[in-house]
Structures are given as structure tokens and as C-alpha cells.
Amino acid sequence: GAGVSQTPSNKVTEKGKYVELRCDPISGHTALYWYRQSLGQGPEFLIYFQGTGAADDSGLPNDRFFAVRPEGSVSTLKIQRTERGDSAVYLCASSKSGPGANVLTFGAGSRLTVL
Amino acid sequence: AQKVTQAQTEISVVEKEDVTLDCVYETRDTTYYLFWYKQPPSGELVFLIRRNSFDEQNEISGRYSWNFQKSTSSFNFTITASQVVDSAVYFCALIVNRDDKIIFGKGTRLHILP
Numbered sequence: 654g655a656g657v658s659q660t661p662s663n664k665v666t667e668k669g670k671y672v673e674l675r676c677d678p679i680s681g682h683t684a685l686y687w688y689r690q691s692l693g694q695g696p697e698f699l700i701y702f703q704g705t706g707a708a709d710d711s712g713l714p715n716d717r718f719f720a721v722r723p724e725g726s727v728s729t730l731k732i733q734r735t736e737r738g739d740s741a742v743y744l745c746a747s748s749k750s751g752p753g754a755n756v757l758t759f760g761a762g763s764r765l766t767v768l
Numbered sequence: 769a770q771k772v773t774q775a776q777t778e779i780s781v782v783e784k785e786d787v788t789l790d791c792v793y794e795t796r797d798t799t800y801y802l803f804w805y806k807q808p809p810s811g812e813l814v815f816l817i818r819r820n821s822f823d824e825q826n827e828i829s830g831r832y833s834w835n836f837q838k839s840t841s842s843f844n845f846t847i848t849a850s851q852v853v854d855s856a857v858y859f860c861a862l863i864v865n866r867d868d869k870i871i872f873g874k875g876t877r878l879h880i881l882p
Contacts (some may be wrong), residue, residue, distance in 0.1 A: 693874070693875075694815070694874055694875075695772075695859050695861075695872030695873050695874050695875050696859070696870075696872050698870065698871075699868040701868045701869070708868060709868050709869070711869075712869065736860070742811065745815065746813075751868065752863060752867070752868040752869070752870070756803075756815050756818055757815070757870065758815070759805075759812055759813035759814075760812065761811045761812040762811050762812070763809060764811075
């Protein structure tokens with residue numbers, strides 16, 4: 654597509670539930686990133702995919718968070734046993750190749766609220 | 769470790785005034801890239817500019833200009849003749865060449881008052 658698409662735009666869930674957030678990157682972009690933005694903060698890195706593989710998942714806060722990109726295009730961020738502290742905006746971005754000089758194009762984000 | 773500091777949390781100016789957003793960065797790497805992104809109320813981060821560490825030339829794009837000074841590790845952003853549509857949160861960011869994580873500052877919320 655023309656831009657990075659994220660669904661849902663808003664998700665409200667209860668503590669302990671499982672959540673999936675989807676990202677559809679720009680067509681042809683091999684690199685895909687997930688960031689998390691808490692209120693009043695800048696985006697924080699979670700994970701980076703190059704193609705189908707996670708090249709760097711060092712930003713995932715714990716093993717409740719997992720992300721996949723099975724066909725090298727769409728990615729899903731999965732959060733198990735959600736906690737109130739997981740409430741944030743989850744941003745997805747893509748770029749033509751790897752990071753460094755490449756400019757990331759961001760989606761509008763998925764706002765997650767855990768009650 | 770890399771760090772980006774945006775000391776101004778929030779700024780309010782009257783329309784048509786000039787405003788400068790400060791950004792100070794820390795890195796021991798010699799090859800790195802600096803960015804500015806704009807985040808309007810819609811939430812989508814919009815790319816404004818990228819600078820590499822070897823290019824200290826200042827840049828002007830319309831009402832926007834950027835001042836990159838390696839001597840003070842600063843990459844400041846000036847909006848001339850501000851407009852209400854400039855109201856947004858602005859983020860300065862850094863990535864070093866050997867890494868894959870962009871490090872963002874906490875952002876500066878800019879209010880342009882009519």
C-alpha cells in the first residue's frame with residue numbers, strides 16, 4: 654500500500670487477556686520495526702525484522718511479547734497475559750532495506766489500553 | 769550508549785513568531801545519523817530531515833531550518849514565521865551506523881497560538 658497500515662487503531666482489553674496487533678508495511682520494504690510509545694515519551698525500540706527473520710529483538714520487554722513476520726510482509730505483535738503497564742501506542746515502521754541511513758516510514762499506531 | 773536529550777518539554781508561541789527546538793545527542797561512534805520527526809495529533813510520525821555525521825552543513829527547507837554542530841553535539845530545529853499547522857510533538861532521533869535501533873528523544877510539544 655501507499656503507507657504503513659496498522660490495525661486495530663484502538664484496542665481496549667482486560668488485564669490477563671491476549672492481544673494481537675497487525676502491521677502492513679509499504680509494499681517492497683524488506684525491513685520492519687515495532688516501537689512502543691508511552692504517554693509523554695518518545696518511541697522505544699522493540700524489534701526489527703529483515704525479511705522473515707527477527708534481526709534484533711533486544712527491545713522486547715519480556716517473554717510475554719512476541720512478534721512474527723511469516724511471509725516477509727505483514728507482521729503481528731502478540732502480547733500474552735496483558736498487564737496495565739502494557740498500555741501504550743504501538744508503532745510499526747518500515748524501510749526499503751536495513752536501518753542506518755534509511756528513513757523509516759511510520760504507521761499511525763495501535764493504541765492499547767489494558768484495564 | 770547513545771542518548772538524545774530534548775530539554776524543552778513544551779513550548780508555546782504566537783503565530784508568526786520564530787521558534788527553535790533544541791536537541792543534544794550523545795554517542796561515541798563517529799558515523800551516525802540524526803533525524804527530526806513530527807508527530808501531529810493524528811499520531812503518525814512524519815519524517816522531516818536526516819543528517820549524517822560527516823555533513824555539518826546547515827539546511828533550509830521553506831520555513832524550516834536545521835543547525836548541526838558537532839562541537840556541541842547539537843542538532844537544533846528552527847521554524848520561521850510559525851503557523852498553527854506547525855502545532856505537534858517534534859522528536860529528534862539518532863542512529864549509529866553499526867546499530868539498528870533509532871534512539872528518540874522524549875519530544876517537544878509545540879503549541880502555535882492563533
